[in-house]
Structures are given as C-alpha cells and as structure tokens.
Amino acid sequence: MNFKITLTAAACALALAACGNHETPTDDTGTSTAAPAETTTEATTPAPATTVAGAMESTMPASNASTGTAMPAATAGSDKPAAVVENCSTQIDGTDAMQFDVGSIAIPASCSKFTITLKHTGTMPVAAMGHNVVIAEAGDMAGVLADGIGAGVANDYVKPGDARIVAHTKLVGGGESTTVSFDPAKLKDGGPYEFFCSFPGHATVMKGSISVG
Ligand SMILES: [Cu+2]
Structure with missing residues (x-):
C-alpha cells in the first residue's frame, strides 16, 4: 500500500514537474519569439509596400494628366x-x-x-x-x-x-x-x-x- 502511494505520488510529482518544466519554457519562448517576429515583419514589409504603391499612384495620375492635356492639343x-x-x-x-x-x-x-x-x-x-x-x-x-x-x-x-x-x-x-x-x-x-x-x-x-x- 505504502509503496504504491509513494510510486504514484512520485509519478505525479515527476509528471507535474515534467509538465511544468516543459510548459513554462515553451510558453516563454513561444510568446517571446513570436511577438518580435510579428512586429518586425509587419513593420518592415507592409510599410515600404504602401509607400512604393503610394509613390506610383502619385506619379501615375500626374503622367496621365499631362498626356491627357497634351493629346487634345496635339490632335487639334x-x-x-x-x-x-x-x-x-x-x-x-x-x-x-x-x-x-x-x-x-x-x-x-x-x-x-x-x-x-x-x-x-x-x-x-x-x-x-x-x-x-x-x-x-x-x-x-x-x-x-x-x-x-x-x-x-x-x-x-x-x-x-x-x-x-x-x-x-x-x-x-x-x-x-x-x-x-x-x-x-x-x-x-x-x-x-x-x-x-x-x-x-x-x-x-x-x-x-x-x-x-
Ligand atoms: Cu518637329
């Protein structure tokens, strides 16, 4: 009886310790590595993409407008x-x-x-x-x-x-x-x-x- 209790207690203690030890590091590393990874990718990639698109959009209407105004005068x-x-x-x-x-x-x-x-x-x-x-x-x-x-x-x-x-x-x-x-x-x-x-x-x-x- 006594032997059985100590075995299960030891097993539980080992299991808890094992679970506890594994959970804490994975949680810490999981959140710590994921958080910077998300912020860096979101901060670097979409930001230049929008500025490039913005720059292209700002130049495109300008060139369209210039050709648009030139064409009627040219054909007329x-x-x-x-x-x-x-x-x-x-x-x-x-x-x-x-x-x-x-x-x-x-x-x-x-x-x-x-x-x-x-x-x-x-x-x-x-x-x-x-x-x-x-x-x-x-x-x-x-x-x-x-x-x-x-x-x-x-x-x-x-x-x-x-x-x-x-x-x-x-x-x-x-x-x-x-x-x-x-x-x-x-x-x-x-x-x-x-x-x-x-x-x-x-x-x-x-x-x-x-x-x-
Ligand atoms: Cu000429």
Missing part, C-alpha cells in the same frame, strides 16, 4: 489659330512639346513672294526636338517624310533635291530661328498643300494647311 491641329500674315510673311513657333502654334497659313493672292520664319521657342537640342517647316502637297506628305527620314538629320530630314517639296526651312533646335522664302505661285497648281515638320514622328501633330487666296 485644325483647331489651332490661323497664322498671322503681315507683309507677305508670317512666323510659326515650334515648341519642346512637339507643337506648332498655328494650324493654317493663308497667303494673300497679291504676294509675289512669301516668307515663313520658324522660331523654336523651346530649349531642347535639335537632335532630340528639332523642327523645320516643309511644304508639299498633302498627297506627297508620306513619301516626303519617308525619304526625309532616309536623308537623316545631316540633311535636315529632307531628301536633297526632292521635287515634291515646294519649300522648306532648315532644322532648328531650342532658341533658334530660321527663315524660308518662296514663290506662292508654286501652290496654285494641284493641292491641297500642307506645311509640316519632317523630324521623324513630328508630322502626325506638327502640320497644317497652307493655301493662296
């Missing part, structure tokens, strides 16, 4: 004002935003010579945002442009001796101006005629109509 070449003509001459401004400031040029029938001054009002270099004014029949535009690209920047993106071209200025960069004069009688046959920039890609927006009368 015909909505631009007519060039102001005085003394058989006019000035066209070209910008760093790949735009001409006028959408049409009307040459008075009385002019025996007409002069166009192209002013690049931007600051970008000619290699990046060069502009010129090329005049040709609308139907010849695509061919003139394709040959102009082949001629390269050294030829102002104009094929030398291109008979389809009525007149053209040289290619200018930011802050530069250039002038070309021509006989308006050249515009009286055929047509309609267009003025455009032959820098690769620019003529899709940098173009307008030019006519006599």
